[in-house]
Amino acid sequence: MPRFYIPQSLTPGTAVDLPIEVAHHLNVVRFPTGATLTLFNGEGDQYAATVTAISKRHATVNIDALELRDVEAPYAITLAQALPEGTKMDWVVEKAVELGAAAIQPLAAQRSVVRLSGERAEKRQAHWQGVIISASEQCGRNQLVRLHALSEFRHWLTTPSGTPRILLTPRATDSLADWARARAPQAATIMIGPEGGFSPEEEDAALAAGAIALSMGPRVLRTETAGLAALALLAGVWGGI
Numbered sequence: 001m002p003r004f005y006i007p008q009s010l011t012p013g014t015a016v017d018l019p020i021e022v023a024h025h026l027n028v029v030r031f032p033t034g035a036t037l038t039l040f041n042g043e044g045d046q047y048a049a050t051v052t053a054i055s056k057r058h059a060t061v062n063i064d065a066l067e068l069r070d071v072e073a074p075y076a077i078t079l080a081q082a083l084p085e086g087t088k089m090d091w092v093v094e095k096a097v098e099l100g101a102a103a104i105q106p107l108a109a110q111r112s113v114v115r116l117s118g119e120r121a122e123k124r125q126a127h128w129q130g131v132i133i134s135a136s137e138q139c140g141r142n143q144l145v146r147l148h149a150l151s152e153f154r155h156w157l158t159t160p161s162g163t164p165r166i167l168l169t170p171r172a173t174d175s176l177a178d179w180a181r182a183r184a185p186q187a188a189t190i191m192i193g194p195e196g197g198f199s200p201e202e203e204d205a206a207l208a209a210g211a212i213a214l215s216m217g218p219r220v221l222r223t224e225t226a227g228l229a230a231l232a233l234l235a236g237v238w239g240g241i
Helices: 020-028 088-098 118-139 153-157 176-181 200-208 223-238
Strands: 003-005 015-017 036-040 046-054 059-067 077-082 103-108 165-168 188-192 212-214
Touching: 003 118, 020 046, 020 059, 036 059, 077 088, 077 223, 088 103, 088 118, 088 223, 103 118, 103 153, 153 200, 165 176, 165 200, 165 223, 176 212, 176 223, 188 223
Parallel strands: 003 036, 077 103, 077 188, 165 188, 165 212
Antiparallel strands: 015 059, 036 046, 046 059
């Protein structure tokens, strides 16, 4: 059943005008009056709705019922991803949503080729938020992943964290899998470097700030692969998929 994110209050028994872009989509795919769809507002629930009127730029639905459907992981993982090249961040954000990440923290690292600031950074943040919404509509999540503002890596290290920060690095002698098996499911932050990884100075700074150095095995993964593999690994050990 089609699912759409609607950033407003949803209450069974009420009529709701859908956003213009959603109405346009329904018109393009010739969605008929009387057809049903699912709406969610990012707060954790979803609602069954019936289309009562539709045109090129306008659509109205009736909210029929609240549907309780919890697909969130039983732990909250933040993916702290150093900016990769090109559009790889779009891929990382989309798949992190599908794999159950609770939050995404974009980082500007020493070896990051992409440099964002000012209006350009704001536009990318808005774009990534759109990717989160689209991925949530597709994969069935009703809770939107929290997207933190882009931060310089060393500055981010100085911000307080109430959960373990895990630095994935080939230099580590202990594995993420062993670390996870020895612990109950818990909130944590996974730190992923850009192409070429974090610099030795950045890794040393992270460890000095209390990060835990862990590895993903004998092979070196690409930046767009490492974080997603870590999310999948934790889900395999702790549940959540």
